[in-house]
Amino acid sequence: MDRADLLSLYRDMLLIRRFEEKSAEMYALAKIAGFLHLYIGEEAIAVGALAALRPDDYVISGYRDHGYCLARGSDPGQVMAELFGRITGLCKGKGGSMHLVDLPRRFMGGYAIVGGHIPLATGLAFATKYQKLDLVTVCFFGEGAVPSGQAHEAFNLAALWKLPVIFVCENNRYGMGTPAERAIALYADVAGTARSYGIEAERIDGMDVLAVRSMMRKVVDQVRANQAPYFLEAMTYRYMGHSMADPAHGHYRTKEEVEEHRKQDPLLSLKRTILSHNLGTEADFKQLERDISQVVTAAIKFAEESPFPGPSDLHDDVLAKE
Amino acid sequence: MVVSYREALNQAMREEMRRDSRIFLIGEEVGYYQGAFKVSKGFVEEFGPQRVIDTPITEAGFTGLAIGAAMAGLHPIVELMTFNFGILALDQIVNNAAKLHYMSGGQLSAPLVIRGPGSAAHQLAAQHSQSLEAWFCHVPGLKVIAPATPHDAKGLLKSAIREINPVIFIEAQLLYATKGEVGEGEYTIPIGVAEVKRAGDDLTLVAYSKMLLLALSAAEQLSRDGIDVEVVDPRTLKPLDLQTIVSSVKKTGRLVIVEEGWPFCGLGAQIAESVYSAAFDYLDAPILRVTGEDVPMPYSRPLEDAAIPDQLRVIAAVKSVCASR
Numbered sequence: 001m002d003r004a005d006l007l008s009l010y011r012d013m014l015l016i017r018r019f020e021e022k023s024a025e026m027y028a029l030a031k032i033a034g035f036l037h038l039y040i041g042e043e044a045i046a047v048g049a050l051a052a053l054r055p056d057d058y059v060i061s062g063y064r065d066h067g068y069c070l071a072r073g074s075d076p077g078q079v080m081a082e083l084f085g086r087i088t089g090l091c092k093g094k095g096g097s098m099h100l101v102d103l104p105r106r107f108m109g110g111y112a113i114v115g116g117h118i119p120l121a122t123g124l125a126f127a128t129k130y131q132k133l134d135l136v137t138v139c140f141f142g143e144g145a146v147p148s149g150q151a152h153e154a155f156n157l158a159a160l161w162k163l164p165v166i167f168v169c170e171n172n173r174y175g176m177g178t179p180a181e182r183a184i185a186l187y188a189d190v191a192g193t194a195r196s197y198g199i200e201a202e203r204i205d206g207m208d209v210l211a212v213r214s215m216m217r218k219v220v221d222q223v224r225a226n227q228a229p230y231f232l233e234a235m236t237y238r239y240m241g242h243s244m245a246d247p248a249h250g251h252y253r254t255k256e257e258v259e260e261h262r263k264q265d266p267l268l269s270l271k272r273t274i275l276s277h278n279l280g281t282e283a284d285f286k287q288l289e290r291d292i293s294q295v296v297t298a299a300i301k302f303a304e305e306s307p308f309p310g311p312s313d314l315h316d317d318v319l320a321k322e
Numbered sequence: 323m324v325v326s327y328r329e330a331l332n333q334a335m336r337e338e339m340r341r342d343s344r345i346f347l348i349g350e351e352v353g354y355y356q357g358a359f360k361v362s363k364g365f366v367e368e369f370g371p372q373r374v375i376d377t378p379i380t381e382a383g384f385t386g387l388a389i390g391a392a393m394a395g396l397h398p399i400v401e402l403m404t405f406n407f408g409i410l411a412l413d414q415i416v417n418n419a420a421k422l423h424y425m426s427g428g429q430l431s432a433p434l435v436i437r438g439p440g441s442a443a444h445q446l447a448a449q450h451s452q453s454l455e456a457w458f459c460h461v462p463g464l465k466v467i468a469p470a471t472p473h474d475a476k477g478l479l480k481s482a483i484r485e486i487n488p489v490i491f492i493e494a495q496l497l498y499a500t501k502g503e504v505g506e507g508e509y510t511i512p513i514g515v516a517e518v519k520r521a522g523d524d525l526t527l528v529a530y531s532k533m534l535l536l537a538l539s540a541a542e543q544l545s546r547d548g549i550d551v552e553v554v555d556p557r558t559l560k561p562l563d564l565q566t567i568v569s570s571v572k573k574t575g576r577l578v579i580v581e582e583g584w585p586f587c588g589l590g591a592q593i594a595e596s597v598y599s600a601a602f603d604y605l606d607a608p609i610l611r612v613t614g615e616d617v618p619m620p621y622s623r624p625l626e627d628a629a630i631p632d633q634l635r636v637i638a639a640v641k642s643v644c645a646s647r
Contacts, residue, residue, distance in 0.1 A: 058394070092427035101426035108393060109426060113417050119383050120418060123390015130346070130372070130396060150413070153383025160378070317428040318462050320486045 003279040007288070009051065009209050010270050013043040014292050016067045017267060019076060022296050023066070023083060027244045031304070032083045035112075036097050039067035041239040044266035045170055046071040048212025049138060049234075052220045058106050058124040060117055061140040063098035065110030068140060074102045076295055077302035086306035093309045094317070114175075115141070115148030118167070122154045125165035129227055136223045137165045143190050143233075144175025147183060152193075158229040159197040166216075166223055167194065167231045170206060176242040177252035194231030206234030207264045210273075237261035323506060328498040330472035331361050331437075334479035335399060337508070339369055342397065345483060346373040348388055349401030349438075358403045359439065359498050385411035385436065389419045389488075392432040399483060402438035405454050405492060411436075412457075419488040420463030435482045437491035439498070440468070441532055441582050445626055448618035453583035455531075458490040459560045459592070465513055466560040468492040470534035472502040474557055477511030485513060494532045516563035518570065522552035525640055526570040528593060529580040530556050533631060537580050540636040549644055559589060567593065568600045575606035576643045580631055585613040607646040610639045 020040050026032045039046065046067035050059065061068050069079055074090065082089030083097050090102055098112040108124060111117035121139030128135040145151050146169060158165050171190055173180055180187040191201035202219075205211050212234060219230045239258060240248050249258050274280040325333070339345045346369075351358045353366040353376040366374040377384040381402065388398035402408045408415070415436065422430040442451035458466045465487055469475040475493070482489040519534065520541050529537035534555045541551040554570050556562055571577050577597055579590035590611040597609060615629040 099425045103429040119386020120390035123387040127391040127394030153380040320431040
């Protein structure tokens with residue numbers, strides 16, 4: 001175990017955590033509007049999974065997408081500016097929270113029709129195989145997308161045509177307020193859905209960033225070499241409501257249940273590991289908190305000081321121009 | 323060179339696929355079966371199964387896959403066996419292909435063609451006979467083309483394949499066997515440019531796809547009755563070449579629009595509104611539309627005939643507009 005490596009993973013998760021907490025505050029202040037889906041509690045998956053990729057591999061996700069974008073290295077100021085609807089945002093304020101895109105980082109977008117981006121992921125993978133590139137595509141979605149028809153069509157095509165795509169299913173137990181056992185026939189083994197198409201699939205602990213990364217490294221190497229799909233079911237938990245429109249637990253789960261899962265918090269676990277192996281001190285973590293606090297404060301400042309798009313921007317980019 | 327509409331499409335795709343290896347054809351039965359309507363005859367033999375890709379019956383899946391491939395730099399041609407089945411891919415077309423560029427602030431784009439036959443053939447009943455072009459025209463971010471002749475089909479399909487935006491390219495089963503002169507050698511026809519298919523002074527008849535042939539035969543019949551009809555084919559439905567239509571209306575003062583689709587919110591309603599706004603003072607009579615009936619397509623032959631515009635209805639509409647002042 002390497003000190004710098006572990007502290008860097010912790011830092012990446014901390015950035016997402018603090019960025020999201022600040023986003024919630026900004027939402028309460030009406031600086032951010034619309035739907036805002038927070039990733040708090042699930043940070044180990046974005047950070048662990050994306051740490052196993054090359055910069056030219058493709059990444060695509062559903063609408064709970066801030067974490068992937070930040071873990072992929074997007075500028076927090078540009079991400080926050082997008083949430084604020086400013087012209088300096090990643091998508092010039094036209095996408096918002098659910099539709100972040102960062103093409104130079106091969107983050108191909110957040111999509112807000114559940115299951116609708118999974119066929120796109122197979123298309124990215126189809127393209128890299130067609131172009132004879134040794135790239136992989138990672139596609140994130142929640143377990144709530146698994147029963148959708150588009151997911152099944154995509155699984156079938158990926159398996160049939162041996163496409164180099166890694167499906168990462170974040171099983172956070174609830175599709176909005178409906179628990180998996182009331183929505184998915186194979187709720188106890190969601191990965192089994194993919195196996196039924198002949199896709200190799202495993203369940204992993206999505207609260208452990210080191211476990212996620214080490215499994216992803218194996219999977220990425222295998223998919224890159226074999227050019228065939230893989231399905232990972234990462235068990236996780238979302239601490240906040242489905243979106244900012246919901247209370248943190250609501251009628252569908254108890255406060256006690258949320259508290260119970262918080263004990264497996266991915267940041268706390270990694271911190272305990274670092275401290276117990278004497279690879280870091282409380283002072284290191286304090287310093288990281290200060291650094292990240294500065295990054296997030298600067299992101300807010302950048303967003304707040306950026307102009308809104310003007311009326312002349314309204315019709316731009318409806319159609320691509322030569 | 324006289325070729326069929328089917329052969330013209332075949333030539334367009336073949337020439338473009340020879341020119342650019344990023345182009346591939348994907349859809350149900352496009353490969354070994356040679357295309358449900360034989361449009362891709364000989365393709366799998368020439369280009370191989372890597373570029374001529376038979377799919378399972380999963381329109382959302384393979385259309386979405388093609389959009390994803392376009393995002394990564396390829397130029398897919400998606401063949402829908404018919405546009406009726408395209409309804410299953412509407413989420414992909416409307417929510418992804420049409421919006422990617424805008425939502426991403428111009429970062430992503432989906433240069434692909436989604437093509438296949440629309441409208442009614444003979445007695446295929448309600449689920450296989452419908453004209454859905456207005457649905458696609460409604461969506462910002464799509465271009466929509468519906469050619470009527472082999473020449474236009476070839477030139478416009480080549481332009482559609484070279485386009486950097488998603489294009490909906492609507493053919494017709496009853497046009498595939500029709501024949502016509504196509505240009506010699508390499509040519510393209512620009513998207514968004516209408517054509518006057520028959521010059522005349524008394525009235526403008528706007529019609530596209532299969533309805534163009536009906537309009538032209540009605541115009542011949544009407545000329546024997548002393549009514550000189552000008553027939554304008556928009557060819558591209560979106561962006562619509564309003565200028566050509568308006569110039570014609572300014573000359574004739576009268577307009578009838580023929581469309582096979584349902585009347586309510588149909589394409590003719592949009593064309594009429596645009597002409598009223600641009601040329602109201604030039605009109606000598608209200609605009610009339612000849613449309614499909616507002617019913618699901620019935621199977622029985624006399625009922626089907628009654629549901630689709632025919633020559634008698636077009637002639638009656640033209641005479642009625644010419645009679646009113």
